Amino acid sequence: MRDRKDNRSRKLRRGLPQGSRHKATIAAQALLDGEGEALTRKCVEMALDGDTTALRLCLERLCPPRKDSPVKITLPKVETSADLSQASGAILEAVAKGELTPGEGQALAGLVEAHRRAVETTELEARITALEKENKK
Incomplete structure (x- = not known):
């Protein structure tokens, strides 16, 4: 951060150096x-x-408290981007019924989102490959 008066850099660290003990x-x-x-x-x-x-x-x-535990939910098979809305719907329904906590639902939704990106990338790669083959003809 810069000092407003003379536009010089200044250190903002206060207190003990990092890693030192009180x-x-x-x-x-x-x-x-x-x-x-x-x-x-x-x-x-x-x-x-x-x-x-x-x-x-x-x-x-x-025996420290567990931070994560396995969740039991049946998700539909996701092979195309069209199947992803069904998986998201199943997660929302499980949270609404109380079968999953909102935190577990959010974590699962994050996994579904990561899978969506992977499926989308695979589909785009296949489309690009098909277009390149068409252009070579």
């Missing part, structure tokens, strides 16, 4: 150095004794 973070890490195993053992003991917060922490480490 003093409080460094101090906390110094206190915890060498104590990780004991703290982990204590957390597991507390979880086994019924501390729900400790139990949640242990479970999140053992």
